Amino acid sequence: MAVTALWLVKLRNLFAVVMLTGxxxxxxxxxxxxxxxxxxxxxxxxxxxxxxxxxxxxxxxLTTEHEKPHKKPPLMALVLVLxxxxxxxxxxxxxxxxxxxxxxxxxxxxxRYVEKSGDxxxxxxxxxxxxxxxxxxxxxxxxxVVFTAAVGVLVIIGRSKGSWRPTSEKxxxxxxxxxxxxxxxxxxxxxxx
Numbered sequence: 480m481a482v483t484a485l486w487l488v489k490l491r492n493l494f495a496v497v498m499l500t501g502x503x504x505x506x507x508x509x510x511x512x513x514x515x516x517x518x519x520x521x522x523x524x525x526x527x528x529x530x531x532x533x534x535x536x537x538x539x540x541l542t543t544e545h546e547k548p549h550k551k552p553p554l555m556a557l558v559l560v561l562x563x564x565x566x567x568x569x570x571x572x573x574x575x576x577x578x579x580x581x582x583x584x585x586x587x588x589x590x591r592y593v594e595k596s597g598d599x600x601x602x603x604x605x606x607x608x609x610x611x612x613x614x615x616x617x618x619x620x621x622x623x624v625v626f627t628a629a630v631g632v633l634v635i636i637g638r639s640k641g642s643w644r645p646t647s648e649k650x651x652x653x654x655x656x657x658x659x660x661x662x663x664x665x666x667x668x669x670x671x672x
Contacts, residue, residue: 480503480506480507483499484503486499487499487500491548492544492546493539493542493543493544493545493546494539494544496546497532497535497539498532500527500532500535501527501528501531503527504523504527505524505528507523508520508523508527511523514577517606518609526625530625530629534629537632537636538632538635538636541636588613592605592609592613593605596613599612600612600613
C-alpha cells in the first residue's frame with residue numbers, strides 16, 4: 480500500500496491516478512479482511528474501488544487527462560499533509576494493541592452481539608445483525624452521505640457540455656482554433672495534382 484501511495488504522488492496522468500486509486504482501495508479492503516473487519520472491507524471495496532472509480536472516470540471525461548503543471552513545488556500543501564498525518568499517527572498512540580483482550584471494544588456490547596444477536600435480531604450473520612439492527616441509524620446515515628455525494632457528482636456530470644468550463648478555458652480553446660485556422664490558411668496549396 481505504501482508503494483502504491485508513493486506512486487500516486489509521482490503520477491501526473493490523471494487516468495492512471497484513478498486506476499491506481501482503485502487498486503489502493505482494493506489493498507485497503509484486503510487489509511480490513513485480514514483485521515477481521517469484513518463489513519468495512521466490503522464498504523471499501525464497493526465505495527472506494529467501485530463507485531468512486533466510476534465517478535472519477537466520469538469526471539475525467541469532462542476534464543483533461545493530465546494534471547496542470549505547477550510553477551513552484553507546493554511546499555505549504557506538503558507541510559499541511561505531513562502535519563495532519565503526524566497528528567493522526569499521534570492519535571493512534573492511545574489506541575489499545577491489536578487483539579488486546581482488555582480493549583474497551585471487548586468489554587461492552589461486543590460480547591452481547593456475539594451471544595444474543597441470533598435471538599434478538601434473527602440473521603445468523605453477526606455482521607448483518609450489527610449493520611442492519613444495532614447500528615441501523617448509523618448505517619442509514621452512511622448510506623445517505625454516499626447517496627448525496629453520488630447525486631451531487633451526477634448533477635455536475637449531467638450539465639450540458641461546455642457550460643461548466645471556466646471562461647479562461649473557453650478563451651484558450653478559441654485561441655487554439657484561431658491558430659489552427661491561421662496555419663491552415665498560410666500553407667501553400669498542393670499543386671502536384
